[in-house]
Amino acid sequence: MWHDLVVVQIPIVEKILRTVAVYALILVLFRLAGKRGLAGLNTFDMVVVFLLSNVVQNAIIGNDNSLLGGTIGAVTLIVVNSGVTRWLARDPRAARLLEGTPTTVVRDGRLVPGALRELALRPSELEHAIRLQNGDDVSDVARARLEPDGQLLVTLKAAEQSATRGDVEELRQRLESIERLLATLTEQQGGQGRR
Known part of the structure; x- marks a missing residue:
């Protein structure tokens, strides 16, 4: 039993190469599937993600069911993902290539023709x-x-946006200055009436 837990049953280099290859394949598949696939996972998308993880499991682990083999696969995934994420953060061209670019779906209160259909949104x-x-x-x-x-990032027209704390604070300050001005005018009128 202990032997099966700690002895890796396929070469470690093969385990790492399998993991990297499956990671790259999944990355390409999601890139080809488009942004819509990431926009919001519905029931069908969740089924695909669960089945996908099961389908590629054997491609990653091969004939190895050891604890150490699983650990090597998990560490490889985390390291590769961390490296790719850091690369994308530093290289805008790589980010455009692997992630794509934003797609405008609404402009000036109107749908962009064909954008929803293109994105399957x-x-x-x-x-x-x-x-x-x-x-x-x-x-x-x-x-x-x-x-x-x-x-999906939405920028509302200026007239439709909610007031921010800054907007409320600016209005409060303006009201205070109006109140001070009214108080000053009232005092001045009161002083002139006494003459």
């Missing part, structure tokens, strides 16, 4: 994202775009 998903970001409908949106990581 349903209008209800776009409407939901707009409501989550305090808009009522597409006409409230200055610009909306689907980022390479699958996030």
Whole structure:
């Protein structure tokens, strides 16, 4: 029993190469699937992710069921992913190549023709994202775009945006200055009436 836990049953280099190859394959598949696949995982997407992990499991572990073999595979995945993430953070060209570029879906309150269809994005998903970001409908949106990581970013038209704390603080300061001015005018009028 202990032997099966700690003895790696395939060469360690093969284990690492298998893990890196499967990582690269999954990266390419997700890149080809597009941004929409990352935008919001629905039930079907979750089924695919669960099945995908099961399908590639044997490609990573091979004929090795040892604890040490699994540990080597897990560490390899983490190291490779960390390296790729750092590379993408430093190299904008690599980020464009591997992640893609944002796609504008709404401009000046109107849908960009064909953008939703190209991304396989349903209008209800776009409407939901707009409501989550305090808009009522597409006409409230200055610009909306689907980022390479699958996030739908919505910029509301200036008139449709909610007040910020800074806006409220500015109004409070203006009201205080108006109150001071009114108090000064009232004192001046009171002083003139006594003459």
